[in-house]
Each structure stands twice: as structure tokens, then as C-alpha cells.
């Protein structure tokens with residue numbers, strides 16, 4: 001997969017977002033890796049300004065490749081996770097999702113090794129502006145070093161109606177509701193129908209445009225591009241989510257066995 005990636009602030013985060021949407025489309029909602037990638041995204045986002053000026057400890061010419069180092073780290077971590085899970089499917093620990101920021105804060109090394117072959121194959125130095133680029137700069141794709149049952153490389157997520165992940169999903173508030181059935185009578189669509197028919201009260205209004213909040217985006221952590229309530233697909237803090245949380249507590253049906 002070849003993609004041009006401007007060396008700008010936060011560029012690698014876009015790929016983390018695509019990767020998360022992809023994981024959500026192949027893994028169950030409650031899979032620990034989904035939560036982990038969300039946490040990692042939020043942590044890196046909080047750090048994007050400092051990260052943009054990251055200096056490579058030994059080779060300053062590689063400093064602009066911070067986004068490539070970031071994605072290589074993520075690729076290494078997820079590959080190792082899927083490999084370990086294949087050997088022993090239970091209790092595989094993921095590393096600290098805040099690893100890169102923590103290491104930077106303590107001025108400790110974090111960037112994975114890039115072999116000369118990797119630097120050559122992926123034209124990392126061309127990307128860093130050391131040579132004039134002969135070809136579009138390339139980015140390591142996820143899954144290059146993965147076992148057969150690991151996710152394939154990053155998918156093209158530009159199709160209409162694609163799923164969108166809530167990168168600021170508040171698991172602390174909503175996991176309890178999220179897990180109350182994703183299908184049948186407890187699907188978001190059924191809840192919406194009950195609201196429309198007056199069986200359930202209306203959802204709280206958004207902070208955005210005075211219309212109803214998007215239930216799946218905030219409660220399930222995922223919605224899609226064609227959602228009528230797409231304007232509400234924005235980051236809310238815990239305070240702003242209180243009303244929706246109370247609505248769920250009062251009205252969200254308890255699934256069988258929950």
C-alpha cells in the first residue's frame with residue numbers, strides 16, 4: 001500500500017483512525033484491541049503537538065519520520081498481539097497504550113528499529129526530504145509481518161456508508177449499555193423506532209445543532225457516514241455526556257442475561 005503522507009502534525013493519527021474502523025468491522029465490539037486502539041489514539045492526539053517536533057536520538061535526518069516510527073510501533077505491537085493470541089488465546093496483555101508519550105516524557109527511547117532494508121524499501125529518507133523523491137513516499141502497512149490470521153493491511157475506508165468510529169468513546173460511561181445486545185430488540189434501530197413511536201422518551205439534544213444526539217455514536221462507539229445525526233459525531237466530555245447517560249440509565253433496555 002503506497003500512500004503519500006505529508007510530514008505534518010498528526011498525520012499518522014489518520015491511519016490509526018482507519019485501522020480502528022477496520023478492526024471494528026472484523027472484531028466483536030467488546031474486543032480488547034478496539035478499546036486499546038481507542039485509548040492509544042486519544043493519548044497520541046493529546047500529544048500531537050509535541051510529537052510533531054520529535055527528534056530522533058541518534059540520526060536527526062530521520063526526525064521527520066516520527067509518524068512512520070509511530071505506525072511501525074503500532075504495527076509491531078498488534079502483530080505481536082495476534083501472534084501471541086494464536087499461541088495462547090487467553091489473557092494476552094497489550095502494552096501500555098500511552099507508551100510513546102510516556103517514553104517521550106521521560107526522555108527514553110521508544111522508536112522501533114528500522115533496518116536499512118526497510119528504510120530503502122519504504123523510501124523513508126526520500127520521505128524525510130533527504131533525497132529528492134523518485135517515487136511517492138510509502139508508509140509501512142499493517143500486517144506485513146503478521147501471521148495468517150491477523151488482519152490484512154489497512155483497508156480503503158472511503159466507500160460511502162462506511163462505519164465511523166468514535167475515537168473519544170467514553171467506555172467508562174457507556175460500556176454497560178453498549179453490551180446490552182447489539183441486535184434484535186436491542187439494536188440501535190429498534191430503540192430509535194421506540195423513540196419515534198413514543199414508547200421511549202426523546203434523546204437528549206446535542207451541543208451542536210439542537211437536534212437529538214446520535215445514540216450509536218456515543219453509546220456503541222460506532223456509527224456510519226450516512227447517519228442523519230452525523231453532525232453530532234463529535235467529541236463530548238464526560239459532563240456533556242451526563243444527560244445521555246441518564247437517558248440510557250432510565251430507558252435503555254436490559255438485554256437478556258444482563
Ligand SMILES: [Zn+2]
Nearest residue numbers: 214217223227
Ligand atoms: Zn450517527
